Amino acid sequence: MTSTLDPFSKLVTDLEDYMAFEAEEGRSAVEIDPAVIAELGAPPATGTSASEGTAEATQTEDIPVKDKSKGSDLESVAAQIAGCTQCALHTGRTNTVPGEGNSQPEIMFVGEAPGADEDAQGRPFVGRAGKLLTQMIEAMGFQREEVFIANICKCRPPDNRKPERDEMDACIPYLKAQIALLKPRVIVCLGGTATEGLLGLTGITKIRGSWHTFEGIDVMPTLHPSYLLRKQSAKHDAWADLQAVLKHIGRTVPK
Ligand code: URA
Numbered sequence: 001m002t003s004t005l006d007p008f009s010k011l012v013t014d015l016e017d018y019m020a021f022e023a024e025e026g027r028s029a030v031e032i033d034p035a036v037i038a039e040l041g042a043p044p045a046t047g048t049s050a051s052e053g054t055a056e057a058t059q060t061e062d063i064p065v066k067d068k069s070k071g072s073d074l075e076s077v078a079a080q081i082a083g084c085t086q087c088a089l090h091t092g093r094t095n096t097v098p099g100e101g102n103s104q105p106e107i108m109f110v111g112e113a114p115g116a117d118e119d120a121q122g123r124p125f126v127g128r129a130g131k132l133l134t135q136m137i138e139a140m141g142f143q144r145e146e147v148f149i150a151n152i153c154k155c156r157p158p159d160n161r162k163p164e165r166d167e168m169d170a171c172i173p174y175l176k177a178q179i180a181l182l183k184p185r186v187i188v189c190l191g192g193t194a195t196e197g198l199l200g201l202t203g204i205t206k207i208r209g210s211w212h213t214f215e216g217i218d219v220m221p222t223l224h225p226s227y228l229l230r231k232q233s234a235k236h237d238a239w240a241d242l243q244a245v246l247k248h249i250g251r252t253v254p255k
Contacts, residue, residue, distance in 0.1 A: 073181065074098075074103055074178065074181055074182075077098065077174055077177045077178055077181070078096075078098035078099075080174070081096045081098045081154045081174050082096050082098075084096065084154070084155075084171075084174070086170040086171070087155075087166060087167045087170035087171065088167070089113075089153060089155035089156070089157055089163070089167055090155055092155070092156065092157075092158050093119060093155040093156055094119045094120055094122075094156075095119055095120070095121065095122030096122065096154045096155055097114040097118045097119065097122055097123060097124050097151060097154055097155070097156075098150070098154055098174070098178075099124050099148060099149055099150030099151065099154075099178060100123055100124060100148070100149060101144070101145060101146070101147050101148035101149050102145060102146050102147060102148055103148070103181070103182065104182070104183075105146065105147045105148040105182055105184050106142075106146075106147070106184060106185045106186065106249055107140075107142070107147045107148075107184055107185065107186050107187075107188060107245065107249070108147065108148045108149075108150065108178075108179065108182055108184035108186070108187045108188070109125075109133065109137075109147060109148070109149045109150070109187075109188045109190055110150055110151065110152060110175065110187055110188070110189050110190060110194045110197075110198060111124065111125060111129075111133075111149070111150070111151045111152070111190045111191065111194055111224065112151060112152055112153070112162070112163065112190070112191055112193040112194055112197075112224065113151050113152060113153035113154075113155070113156060113157055113163050113193070114151060114153075114154070114155065114156040115127055115129075115156060115160050116156070116160070117130070118130075118156065119155075119156035124149045124150060124151055125149055125225070128226075128229060129224070129225040129226040129229060130225070132225040132228060132229055133149070133190070133225045136225065136238070136239075136242060139239070139242070139254065140242050140245070140246055140251075140254070141246070141251060141252070141254050148178075148182050148184065150175060150178055151175075151194075152168050152171060152172065152175060152193060152194050152197035152198065153167055153168060153171045153197075154171055154174060155171075162193055163193065163197075168193075168196075168197040172197060172198075175197075175198070176215070179214070179215065179217065180215075183217075184217060185217075185218070185248075185249050186217070186218050186219070186220060186245050186248060186249060187214060187217055187218070187219045187220070188219075188220050188221075188222055188241075188242070188245060189219060189220070189221040189222070190222065190223075190224045190225065191204060191222075191223060191224025191226070191227060192204035192224070193224075194221075194224075195207060195221040198214050198219065199212050199214060199219060199221070201221070204221060204223065204224075205223075207221045208221050208222050208223060208237065208238075208241055209221075209222070209237065209240060209241045209244065211244075211248075218248065220241055220244060220245050220248075221241075222237075222238050222241035222242065223237060223238045223241075
């Protein structure tokens with residue numbers, strides 16, 4: 001969908017949407033990196049290539065396993081997550097939420113972090129946003145069980161706030177281990193935090209819809225289902241991203 005707004009008005013509208021979304025998610029403050037503010041004054045990027053989508057900062061560590069011989073399958077990774085005390089989020093959790101789904105998926109979806117429902121059940125995307133994610137997966141012609149769904153952080157941040165950088169860094173080795181085992185053809189990053197955590201890139205409204213890579217796997221950033229719940233008009237963009245994923249893996253795009 002083409003926007004008729006000039007770039008500044010579009011920026012203000014996007015910012016308003018983002019702040020409303022954050023407030024709805026229970027967050028009362030957001031931190032904005034001064035580098036992002038500086039970037040706002042710069043001309044728009046002309047597009048990001050797959051090679052630009054790598055983030056050394058998020059890819060340097062190995063999984064913090066005590067016994068690496070035990071870290072070789074998904075259950076072992078989940079067991080290590082269950083006992084993890086690498087960051088402060090472990091103190092507030094009811095359950096860890098390692099992720100779930102097909103162990104040989106074509107597509108892996110990566111969200112931000114568990115919310116209250118997910119923390120209570122130990123399963124990803126089971127609340128309102130999860131319902132919409134399931135509908136999105138089904139609209140693509142898959143059953144939820146056929147894909148794998150995980151998050152950047154495996155423990156719920158207090159008040160559903162965005163995970164801190166150090167919390168994402170502490171948790172990313174688990175996601176990396178899962179990705180290495182699952183070997184999906186495509187990873188779909190759901191929202192800005194997942195995109196930042198995996199690719200080290202900010203500005204989801206600009207980045208969405210463009211291909212990137214993470215450790216040799218093609219990555220498509222798109223909008224988070226929670227955002228789509230409050231901004232129905234953005235569903236069109238998210239669907240375009242998911243259609244691109246289907247084309248990429250040679251699947252028929254459902255009408
Ligand atoms: N939002 C997320 O990013 N992840 C979940 O698991 C649930 C909601």
